[in-house]
């Protein structure tokens with residue numbers, strides 16, 4: 001299996017704070033990789049460096065073997081990397097369907113073509129498929145800002161998939177989501193993986209969620225990789241237990 | 248946005264591409280029809296003020312796109328108007344070109360200059376952009392004033408001809424007014440179209456949350472530049488109508504104060520609303536005319552009125568109207 005995403009010796013400092021100190025890992029096609037670690041260990045910073053939101057101090061990021069370090073977020077997205085942010089980010093004034101159309105429109109045709117083309121960029125059907133997939137059917141025409149928190153989280157994740165990405169990075173998709181919604185989110189993500197062969201990297205604090213969803217887990221502590229392995233291996237690792245209990 | 252916007256009439260709520268926007272289309276067409284007949288019995292001067300209002304509304308519409316839609320605070324709109332006015336004036340009065348190609352050249356030129364001036368907008372934000380555009384406005388004004396060989400300097404550029412339509416020059420106030428009504432309607436329709444297109448959705452996303460927009464593939468650089476350049480071209484086109492309207496131009500209406508004034512009109516009308524510029528320009532053009540009897544005081548009174556307005560409703564006249572209508576609709580629903 002070839003690696004979709006490779007991170008090589010990534011470093012990021014904020015002034016004196018070394019948030020990420022030499023992280024390397026790779027993600028294979030069709031994999032669901034979990035990233036766990038205590039608060040402030042550098043998980044979100046790692047994502048932001050991979051995704052062009054922050055410039056890494058050192059290190060390389062490769063997508064399908066091609067160096068994409070330092071590319072702009074919009075360029076990375078158009079090369080097939082989707083993401084969500086730790087804090088919920090949907091467009092509250094747009095309807096659920098409009099949010100999804102926005103998430104897909106820049107991937108179709110040229111800018112000029114979009115200006116003179118249909119208003120929905122020809123994406124209503126695929127937006128509705130995505131809405132059905134995430135079971136938001138009854139909310140398609142509702143303003144995203146009026147949805148419950150959990151429903152917005154589902155929409156946020158759905159937006160990351162709208163453009164048919166090769167890989168999606170999700171920062172705490174389960175954060176603040178209630179148990180019923182959590183089960184449904186997990187089920188949706190697993191279905192995405194099994195039915196569409198989607199590849200994920202998931203940052204999550206909810207252990208049950210990570211251990212039951214992910215095929216492999218990377219544990220970060222103080223900006224570096226502490227352990228890596230299957231959920232069972234990681235759970236049995238005493239250093240991991242200590243890192244978590246130590247906080 | 249809050250519940251108010253949900254119940255607001257669609258004609259006002261063009262900020263949202265999701266609503267029933269056809270009401271806006273009806274408003275544009277009905278407005279054009281009314282303005283076509285409006286000057287009957289008004290006399291030359293009344294007609295002139297009405298035409299001037301529409302010309303200013305075009306410039307404000309452009310700035311509204313730059314500011315209200317893409318969120319860029321530009322103080323260069325008067326300069327773009329000046330470039331358009333002088334380009335059209337020189338091409339028609341001095342080089343004998345017809346108005347139509349001169350108008351097109353003015354639009355393309357200001358679009359191109361807008362692209363160049365817009366580049367700093369990508370690097371610097373907020374008040375720094377204001378400085379950059381302020382410097383640009385001064386530069387243009389100095390050029391217009393000092394390069395006498397080309398622009399006539401402070402003596403100005405006289406004898407700018409009116410456009411010709413079907414062989415007749417639109418020399419009388421009414422026929423030129425009607426000409427401007429048609430052009431204004433067409434330019435308003437273009438903005439309406441733009442805001443309904445996927446570009447409008449991208450502009451909205453950029454204003455609301457540029458970081459999330461970029462993560463969804465929206466090219467922040469390209470769209471920001473385009474919003475700025477299209478807004479500038481509207482300034483240029485307004486200038487291309489202004490020159491034949493007044494038939495004589497000098498640098499004074501394109502000074503820095505005019506750029507501030509245009510920005511004030513965007514905010515006063517309601518930034519981000521499709522029809523905000525018409526309200527803003529109405530306040531900016533007609534109110535000073537009505538206040539003329541106060542002599543030198545009118546600018547101060549006008550500024551005070553606008554200031555008061557902004558304290559009462561920071562979202563402008565249309566923001567206030569939207570709230571009021573929302574409240575009425577809710578009360579009506581409750582009682583029925």
Ligand SMILES: Nc1ncnc2c1ncn2[C@@H]1O[C@H](COP(=O)(O)OP(=O)(O)OP(=O)(O)O)[C@@H](O)[C@H]1O
Nearest residue numbers: 014017019037038039040041042043044045046086
């Ligand atoms: N923009 C920034 N400027 C300065 N320091 C930062 C910045 N962003 C993050 N940090 C610091 O970097 C470290 C890692 O932060 P990060 O957000 O990556 O942690 P995290 O693992 O995602 O935590 P959590 O689980 O709470 O989300 C923290 O010490 C944080 O204070």
Ligand SMILES: [Mg+2]
Nearest residue numbers: 043044045086
């Ligand atoms: Mg985090």
